[in-house]
Amino acid sequence: MTNVSQTKTEDYYQERYRPHIHFTPEKMWMNDPNGLVYYEEEYHLFYQYHPDGKEWGPMHWGHAVSDDLFHWRHLPIALFPDEHGTIFSGSVVVDWKDSSGFFDGGHGLVALFTHHKEGLQQQSVAYSGDNGRTWLKYEENPVIKNPGRADFRDPKVFWHKESSRWVMVLATGRSVMLYQSVNLRDWSFLQEVGDGWDVTEGIWECPDLFPLQHKQSGETKWILQIDVNDGAYAGGSGGIYFIGEFDGKSYTLDHNPQDFKWMDYGKDFYAAQSFSDHPQEGKERIMIAWMSNWQYANVVPTDPWRSAMSLPRQLELHRIEGEEVLVQTPVCQLDEICSKKTTEKARLVAAGESWRVTTAELPLRWQVILDLTENKRTRLEFFKSEGHSPFQFVIDTEHEVVFVSRKANEQEPFSNHYPVEVKLPESIKLNGILDLDIIVDRSSVEVYMDSGKFTITNLVLPETDVHEAIVLKQEKGTVYGVESVVSALTQTLKRV
Numbered sequence: 001m002t003n004v005s006q007t008k009t010e011d012y013y014q015e016r017y018r019p020h021i022h023f024t025p026e027k028m029w030m031n032d033p034n035g036l037v038y039y040e041e042e043y044h045l046f047y048q049y050h051p052d053g054k055e056w057g058p059m060h061w062g063h064a065v066s067d068d069l070f071h072w073r074h075l076p077i078a079l080f081p082d083e084h085g086t087i088f089s090g091s092v093v094v095d096w097k098d099s100s101g102f103f104d105g106g107h108g109l110v111a112l113f114t115h116h117k118e119g120l121q122q123q124s125v126a127y128s129g130d131n132g133r134t135w136l137k138y139e140e141n142p143v144i145k146n147p148g149r150a151d152f153r154d155p156k157v158f159w160h161k162e163s164s165r166w167v168m169v170l171a172t173g174r175s176v177m178l179y180q181s182v183n184l185r186d187w188s189f190l191q192e193v194g195d196g197w198d199v200t201e202g203i204w205e206c207p208d209l210f211p212l213q214h215k216q217s218g219e220t221k222w223i224l225q226i227d228v229n230d231g232a233y234a235g236g237s238g239g240i241y242f243i244g245e246f247d248g249k250s251y252t253l254d255h256n257p258q259d260f261k262w263m264d265y266g267k268d269f270y271a272a273q274s275f276s277d278h279p280q281e282g283k284e285r286i287m288i289a290w291m292s293n294w295q296y297a298n299v300v301p302t303d304p305w306r307s308a309m310s311l312p313r314q315l316e317l318h319r320i321e322g323e324e325v326l327v328q329t330p331v332c333q334l335d336e337i338c339s340k341k342t343t344e345k346a347r348l349v350a351a352g353e354s355w356r357v358t359t360a361e362l363p364l365r366w367q368v369i370l371d372l373t374e375n376k377r378t379r380l381e382f383f384k385s386e387g388h389s390p391f392q393f394v395i396d397t398e399h400e401v402v403f404v405s406r407k408a409n410e411q412e413p414f415s416n417h418y419p420v421e422v423k424l425p426e427s428i429k430l431n432g433i434l435d436l437d438i439i440v441d442r443s444s445v446e447v448y449m450d451s452g453k454f455t456i457t458n459l460v461l462p463e464t465d466v467h468e469a470i471v472l473k474q475e476k477g478t479v480y481g482v483e484s485v486v487s488a489l490t491q492t493l494k495r496v
């Protein structure tokens with residue numbers, strides 16, 4: 001067994017923590033996903049990047065592309081700091097009709113991002129006529145000057161068909177501001193949203209605003225997604241969403257602001273952004289988040305890189321038991337890269353017995369449906385080694401509660417915010433059937449439960465050699481389970 005006191009080399013971290021199917025930069029620091037766009041059969045992922053260190057520092061935009069959202073090719077840095085400052089978060093759109101005049105009547109990619117200089121944040125533009133391989137900054141940057149706000153950042157832009165306008169949503173403290181434009185260069189203010197709602201602690205960052213067709217009613221609703229840095233459900237940074245209407249000029253909520261919902265109930269799902277120009281846009285939305293938390297992002301023990309992205313997930317809007325809710329599932333491309341699938345297996349697990357997931361090979365996907373009718377308490381243990389389970393999930397049917405707990409070893413945790421125990425919301429239904437879709441990769445566990453109504457995303461950094469990826473331990477009562485998929489994923493994604 002490897003001991004934590006042993007000197008750790010890059011190889012140690014590569015073998016232990018480098019994810020197989022989650023995007024990581026080859027080396028150095030990464031935070032938010034930026035500029036997510038689908039264009040000419042490529043998915044683009046830009047990201048907040050510090051190429052000269054493993055801590056947050058002068059921001060650039062790193063870049064990678066993929067055909068399937070899983071096999072990523074690293075490309076050179078897309079945007080470098082300049083006389084207006086460093087390059088904070090933002091988005092990319094496809095300017096199909098050359099509304100900007102940058103593309104000589106053709107089409108191309110336009111990036112809208114925040115320039116940050118000595119605390120001053122302003123919005124700027126860059127464009128690329130060669131599929132994002134090279135970028136030019138617009139010579140009249142910044143295009144939206146700071147109106148005297150300390151926080152004025154993270155523009156997310158989309159084309160609003162009905163009013164034939166580009167719309168931008170921007171984080172402005174504990175509110176967002178909407179702007180409009182016909183050419184992506186000249187912007188006028190529309191509305192400030194959220195001021196005085198007073199819904200969470202902490203500052204708002206990385207907003208997103210997008211339409212989704214309601215699965216049951218067919219109506220289009222507008223989701224306003226916001227990231228809050230501090231005061232998230234599991235502590236530190238996390239995301240929330242609101243449901244409402246947008247007519248091209250103003251956003252109104254369908255509900256009381258206090259009835260917002262959490263995007264995820266884990267500790268590591270932040271700065272989520274949805275893809276622009278995805279083929280299924282409107283019906284579903286694909287989203288990627290930064291899989292970390294500002295409470296400890298700068299000290300997560302990995303080398304030579306720091307931070308990973310969440311798996312891309314697909315969002316749909318449903319009404320479940322009278323409640324409007326985002327349903328999140330891993331994107332369907334994940335099914336295509338699964339190499340091994342078991343056929344359905346059913347199992348009755350009585351008190352004192354265990355159900356070990358047949359493969360310890362990572363990355364691993366386990367889809368199981370549990371019948372909790374006779375259950376009292378089930379414990380799911382992840383990355384189990386001798387006597388230690390750094391991540392656990394307790395389904396306590398007797399008391400109708402689910403606990404998630406992440407523990408450090410006996411050793412000092414790298415941050416006091418890393419160990420955590422969270423109780424999931426009481427609205428999780430535990431009186432019958434519960435479905436779980438669990439993806440375990442090196443250094444993370446993502447759980448989609450109750451048909452994707454609840455997701456729980458966490459970094460898990462086991463400090464000792466792992467013997468078992470998942471063990472279900474029945475502690476009280478009986479559970480009946482049907483396992484539909486256990487899969488390892490294709491070799492082409494495997495890292496050594």
Ligand code: FRU
Nearest residue numbers: 032048088089153205206271
């Ligand atoms: C969110 C954030 C953004 C900002 C970026 C800077 O994680 O703080 O608001 O643009 O990171 O790297």
